Amino acid sequence: MTTDLLARRERLLGPNVPIFYDEPVHLVRGEGVWLWDADGRKYLDCYNNVPHVGHCHPHVVEAITRQASTLNTHTRYLHEGILDYTERLTATLSHDLSQLIMVCTGSEANDIALRMAQAVTGKTGIIATDNTYHGNTLATSQLSTRRPPIGGYPRNVRLVPAPDTVRPVGGSLDGQAQAFADNVANAIAELEAEGCGFSGFMFCPVFANEGIPAIKPGFLDPTAEVVRRAGGLMLCDEVQPGFGRIGDTFWGHDWLGIAPDVVTIGKPMANGHPAAAVIARPDIMSAFRTAFGYFNTFGGNPVSCAAAMATLDVIESDGLQENARAVGAYALDRLRRLEHPWKAEARGSGLFFGVEFVRPDGKPATDFAAQLVEFMRRNGVLMNRIGRDMNTLKMRPPMPFGTEHADLAIDLLEQALREVPHVE
């Protein structure tokens, strides 16, 4: 059956389509933090952040059904849906981040954020880290080392060394924030010398794709100062950390203590219904909308707004941010106490964890981490890997993840650490 599906995929979707696991999982059902495959096997989902309030949450499904049965159209007619949602969402944001454009994917959102920086500054130079992902459009792929652009990076893009807690930028954890900012300053100087000028710095406030390094609040303060002094915008990609996942705060940038000029959101926004958005200060929105008459056919349609609104309902009614904080702290404590000679660091924020493995010779334990992921999958727990060398376990479960789920996953991980061979 799985073999059939793989052959059909190759025939119908072509080569090189990303897929998870040596033995891919054929899923047929989801509920809460659980997934089931075609053979009736049950998996604990420790990976997917898109089903934020739980797979197939009935409140979100009901909202989609109700609105899809009533009206689905576009924003060139008037409808309360997008206005009610924008009011409720922007109430969670400070820094005068009070206006929104709704789109369908995080890539579309970041593609707009880049142009907001262009519209405000009149420049094109853009900076991101050298181990990240901000989207799959032609423009955003130029900031995505995980999916590099066809033809290579253009001259208006500079990628600076990503933060790292095992191998910190500049050589020491204490000096990393300043060393990172110094690299951004150098990149700005290069962009100015190149004639592109500098428009903005795009970042994830927990550096999720970089491997969620164990940085501290304030880490980007020196960088923000450098960026602002050069007239650039701070473009904050909250596609992964947003909506309470990191526990302590609803947004990653509030945890980091940074005031962004633009915030983009996506994946968990509508619990899997394709919705994303760009939120900006009115002066920035106005500059963009004067330069470009943006319209998105599906963006902000009443069904997407209803799904996004229902997702906020459940986050609030089920106390999911507080759950992320409490369960996240519990799980991180257990992950930190895991013992293995190759374990370099367990780190996390709320319900987002990384466990990094390094070999005794200092090299990344990439294959070992891969085997751990496969062991977990074979035994009914779905997680994956991240980081520059893919030697860090990545856990980012749906938000109704409880301590009993954390125990189940971490008990199995303990077993994996005992049973998966670590050969030098």
Place this chain on the structure above:
Amino acid sequence: MTTDLLARRERLLGPNVPIFYDEPVHLVRGEGVWLWDADGRKYLDCYNNVPHVGHCHPHVVEAITRQASTLNTHTRYLHEGILDYTERLTATLSHDLSQLIMVCTGSEANDIALRMAQAVTGKTGIIATDNTYHGNTLATSQLSTRRPPIGGYPRNVRLVPAPDTVRPVGGSLDGQAQAFADNVANAIAELEAEGCGFSGFMFCPVFANEGIPAIKPGFLDPTAEVVRRAGGLMLCDEVQPGFGRIGDTFWGHDWLGIAPDVVTIGKPMANGHPAAAVIARPDIMSAFRTAFGYFNTFGGNPVSCAAAMATLDVIESDGLQENARAVGAYALDRLRRLEHPWKAEARGSGLFFGVEFVRPDGKPATDFAAQLVEFMRRNGVLMNRIGRDMNTLKMRPPMPFGTEHADLAIDLLEQALREVPHVE
């Protein structure tokens, strides 16, 4: 109420957000070809092609509800949904257009199509018409004269004069196809001289945004020859004409008699659920997927596939392509017989019509067309305008549009032509 909503829009969404009508419509409900506003007024929808099989079609809503209650995830796990849909969809296409990437918006689809041309040719030069729209991403806006890119058109883009039946390219209808191709040939030579080389020509097979000019099958034959001789790809944007709308054929390019290398689809694909796709020959898909490891979080998720599949179900079960052919022919005949001194041309393909108005001095009757649209809206029929000078009425209703709806709309249009002043 409407005033309140407009003020909230300005405050929450910012300035310059596209909206229809002098007195915007506040919609609350849709069913079939009908829409209702907050005051209970009923409108005949002669504009929206996204609710292809009718607003809020219960079969599509049921499919969405069923799948959203069961499983919604991404394509890095195995699922039949995307495979079943791809098999069924590609069976409607010839020319070995047999592999698909599913995304969320037509803009994302065209953004990929541009990169397929880059990946195959190793060149970046791209050509479109000078009165069109292919998307709102940074890259696709460079081909969109209706939403020009911030900072202007880059040097790898050439825009050739759009086909027109009232003012044909090259001066005569007979010579227009060759004159159009000659302009494409000149643009290719310019791109080669510029050092970009030529990667492809992107076009809508009915030139929908250009005002759906009354061209004939074979129109692009000379252009296709020029494009192929130069090694470029024919990138066919079927976002508007696709899925049976033009009546005679399921796809616009089959009506035109053109073999595209890449086809993009969007708006009507899932009846309003955000879904779009790129379909290509295996050699082209392979070149793209080798150059770029594309993955789209929401693209091809089981719910989007279920919605798209259900949309195909209704197109087939309700004979909507044949309906578009029959009702389209009936309505076009009536539109052609409309009498007004400023009426220059009534034209159309299936359920897609344009009625162009020109003043006696030869200038476009832009204001007059605008007043007709407002008259229709005030009297319960929604349509809009298109064309270089926005002097062409645009009608593109949901596909279950019957002769009784055509009569209602055209009777009212007759009244509008009598009552709206046409002052020199």
